[in-house]
Amino acid sequence: MYFSLIICTYQRPHSLINLLESVSIQTMHPNEVLIIDGSEDDRTKNILNEQSYANLKYYQVKEKDRGLTRQRNFGISKTSIKSEIIFFLDDDTVVSTHYFEEILKVYRQVPEALGVSGYISNETRWRKVEESYTPCEKEYFFDGWVREEGARFSLRRKFGLAPDEKPGIMPDFSHGYSIGFLPPSDKIYEVELLMGGIASYKRIVFDKIRFSKYFEGYGLYEDADFSLRTSRMGKLYVNTAARIEHHHDVAGRPNKFKYGKMVVRNGWYVWRVKNPNPSLKARIKWNSTSFLLSLIRLGNIFNTKNRMEALTESFGRFIGWWSLMIKKPFARKNEKMQ
Known part of the structure; x- marks a missing residue:
């Protein structure tokens, strides 16, 4: 499969380099890597000029195209017409060596899939348990794995406000379990919500919809909006074997x-x-x-x-x-x- 990677960045040159280093050693490398830079200085541009990465294309956008939603839509417009799959990665992530290979495997195994994301591996501690395991009040159990659920979910349960759907599926009243509540089982799970910073979609999706202009600017939850609209057209999946680390960089975030x-x-x-x-x-x-x-x-x-x-x-x-x-x-x- 011919596939493209879009990385939208803003004022994070060193985080971006860490990501690009991890991309450079992939078992399957993107046919094109598009850097869409919304930075208000030239630090990112200058540091990239000092490096050499395969298939890299750099774009520094003006004010009218700045912001996550605008930059993603800009990047989509610059991808090759040969591209079958378009990946998105946040600039403060680092991918495991087989990341793209594992994602593309899902598209081959499930031809009807319109979107597939990887799995953030460094944010939550899980442990494997027996299927008969009974979790305590502050634990969350799913598919033979258990993790700490968090005090807010325990309190919500006491008020009858706990999520009533599986992770990655939005309840009728929203406020569900994110895909972070899927365990590191190396399995593939069907969902309707994908995290935008680690997601990929078939190109045919962008022939019908784009990231919403409502979220122009910082764009919180723009990924949920886009994946929900895509899920009405076809199926979305998370491959927990496609591991990625998220190293939260506070630069560029709103107050x-x-x-x-x-x-x-x-x-x-x-x-x-x-x-x-x-x-x-x-x-x-x-x-x-x-x-x-x-x-x-x-x-x-x-x-x-x-x-x-x-x-x-x-x-x-x-x-x-x-x-x-x-x-x-x-x-x-x-x-x-x-």
Whole structure:
């Protein structure tokens, strides 16, 4: 398969080099690697000029094409017409040696697949257990593996707000388990939500839809929106054997108030993309969960070192929640579910 890799970057030259080094030693190398640089300086451009990477194409975009959503759409427009699969990787990730080989294996085994993502291996500790294992209150058990679930899910369960779908499937009231709750089993799982920074899609998907203009700017949850719309056209999968590490780089991210506001408003938008006409029960559960999670984040000012971040993000969440009563975001007609 002829395949392309798009890496959108912003002010992270050293993280980008770490990723490119891991790409350079792949068992199957991309036919083209497109760097879409939204940086406001030339550090990334200069450091790439000092290196030599196979099949690399560099684009430094202007203000009108800056931002994750715009840069991804720009990158798609620059890929070769021969490309069958288009990969996306965040600039602060590092891929295992067989990453692309494992992803392409899914497309061969499941011809109807429209999208496949890899698996982040360095964020959660899992342990293999017997199928008869009974998890304790703070544990999450799935497919013979167990991990710590987290206090917020335990608290949600006490209020009847726990997710009622498998990881990667959005419940009617949203607020489900992310694909990070899939275990490192080396299995392939069908989902409807893919993480944009480690996702790939068949080129035919982009002949019908692009990343939504609603998320232009930082673009929180733009990947959920895109994968949900794609899942209406075909099947999506996660291959947990395609391992990738995510080394969170805070450079280029918005302040915590804006982030908290986006968590709620963009979360509402994505929920209504999946469920445009939710039941009264789903509406109550979405609002109750959003409010509870905002309270939990506010409570972090008492149990974390970054108290100011917890305070400003929680305020952003509350403001975002109240703002929905005044003005709700809606998808443009040409960006609704297919």
